[in-house]
Amino acid sequence: MNALNINKLELILTFSRYLGWGFRLILSYALSDWFGLTHQSSILMYLFIIELGYLLISHRKINQLKEFGSQHLYLLLIDNSFWLAWLYLTGGASNAFISFLLVPIAISSITMSPGKSWLFSGMNCIAYSVMLYFDPHMKHMAQMGMSSHYIGMWLNFILSVVVLNTGLVLFSRKLKQRDSQVSAMREAQLKQEQLVALGASSAQMAHQLATPLCTMRLWLDELKQSPSEQALEELGNNLSRCESSLQELRLATDAIRDGKKRQVAVNNLLYDAKKKAQLLLPQCLIDWQINENNSSVLNIDHGILPALLTLIDNAGKASKAAMLQAKLEISTQHNQKDECQILIRDFGSGIDESLRPYLGKQFVQSEKGLGVALMLTHASLERNLGSLSLSQHPTQGCIATITLPTISNTKDSNHE
Template sequence: MNNSPSFMGTTTDQLSTLRLAYWLLKLGLIFFATELFGLTTPPIELNYVLVIEALYVAISFRVRYMLGRKQLLFITLLLDTIFWIIWLYCTGSAANAFTSLLLLPIAIAAIMLPQWAPWCLAIISTTAYSAMIFSQPDHSLHHGMDMSSHYLGMWFNFVISALVLTTTVAFIAKRIRQKDAELNYLREAQLRQEKLLALGTVSAQMAHQLATPLATLRLLLEELVEDNQSSPLTIEMHKALSRCEASLTDLRQATESIRSEKMHAQTVAALVKTLKDQVNLLMPEVKLSITVSDNASHATIHSDMSLLPALLALIENAARASEEVIQTPKVEINITLKTMAVLSIAIYDFGQGMSESLLAKLGHKLIENPKGLGIAVLLSHASFERLGGELTLQPNQDKGMIATVTLPIEKA
């Protein structure tokens, strides 16, 4: 069931309107249809109860947008049930033809609230109705506590109806809520894929445009090297240019691997070695420490060319976060087997961490932050999902953040 603010606001509006209709129905039955439906003339005290209920209805209209909270919604349904019980007791008790209206709050609770709520209302309503049955005058009882078949059938029908609402209807509502949650997740995933497609298109265009300037820079650098081979500036330019060329080559290979859906198997030990080599080549300033458990080093995973860039992006973010706080780009990685079928790669940084609101968005959508838009994490998250894995971000108990990547393991 949709729990969005707009949906809850509409629902509470409808419930407030329905509550007003209940109150008007009670007044109409008392003043215009008492003889028609065989109701008992109510005592004067019921008028005071109706005045209190009118104030309750007015307040519920006034604060209806707050009633979307589960606890408050249950309290209002409980009050509705109590007002119905009092009205029924004063206008004929169990002989009242409108006793089935006690089932309405149970039905609403079964649809909108957790399973405990309709059960509580069902117990209260059934107890009150049973008390009305047993408190009927002598014409409804025979030989002491032996109820007449008519009232026994009414009581049994009420109990069965309450049980159906608290079990079957609640189960159906729960399944609908699960389906709605799945649809919302798929909708968000589709929007995320559309953004990733747009980012991928832009990246491919930019990579194509960078190829020619990089080739020109390479020729110019070679000419400079011929003139002055020992220049420190040309050495640094050569390193930077080599890194750009390597990144561009990796991008092309990753694009081709994704397009052709080529997967290859590799052990965790091989992945760790490749990861260290790439970090030393592309980020030599990063102080990387990798710990691999004994049972995880020989595990085998299936991946493509997108796995390594995704891990490198997380390492680069972790190194940047550490450097901002401890002035050292320090990153620690702990690789273990989460289960016999799942590999866990935990990446620790020593930064200042993030707020919970930002963590909830990071990796799922673009964010507005002075440090960036979270594109690298978004792309990494998509890469892990495509490989059957998952990326979770959580604060470290000591300091910084933990980015945990889980990947499926090939069974031996």
């Protein structure tokens, strides 16, 4: 049983024990004449006092137990013994509430192993039989022709125990099998998600490394023909970009492997992206509209920053292809759900309307490639409960909108 089910059963057991004690107390001293209960007041009062002390002592013990086992069986046996003692002192087999013995039997069927459950049920059946056989009122009932009625009640109790115990044991076994299957499926799914995340992060970093590697190849060819300070400087800058990408890949791999996420303020994420974008697109004019009063915090992994840089890189290339001086606008806002949105606007030629529904969801053949970068970005955002949408700007270019839940929204979703 998982921790949630154990906590629920502990609450039910604790509440039902005190409820049963109070119910029997009321029956014994307020409703005994109505239900025909006979008892010896002095002995019964001592029994209630001892049981109350036992409940108070064992209450803490139940909450400390982490799983159902032999200790719970002992507590249930003691509880059941108090019920049997009360039944014996208030009429025995003639007590109208003797069928309440089915309640602890049901609890044992759900929480205990089949062997212990059948042992517990057998003990209650024997106790009922002994009370029926030694009941001093049975001779009087026989004279009134009521003995067959109590024997029928006893037989009905035995059959009810067999049916109830068998059904609940089988039902509990099925639930345990289902829980184990669900747990195995969850572990398998987690491994698959980790592999997909690692593959997406690796491919994303490889995509980022492609541009500086191609650039270094060109500058190396330039150096072979005529060495220059500019070529060496450009090689150094591109090497720094490669080192940064590899460092991000290592951090992302460690985080995905350990299943860890980090809490990052939106402004800090944008500042990190700004520093890396200066290396990624040094010739691009980027207008960073960062709201200093934005206190939103995100719970994300290390794959979000590479995804953001990929979108910035694509936007920069689109702007550069349409104008001499490439420029971008990056801003933030909140939607109606109080989710954080990061907007990246380029000044390119926009997106082909026929391709927009498929971008980020499948490979799309176009003059600029296959849309692999957008697919990887989309996968990284989905892993962090985020989304990506592309839309045309009314005047020129395209707007890529990244939507991510904030810490408060994530807690509300988990609570629901």
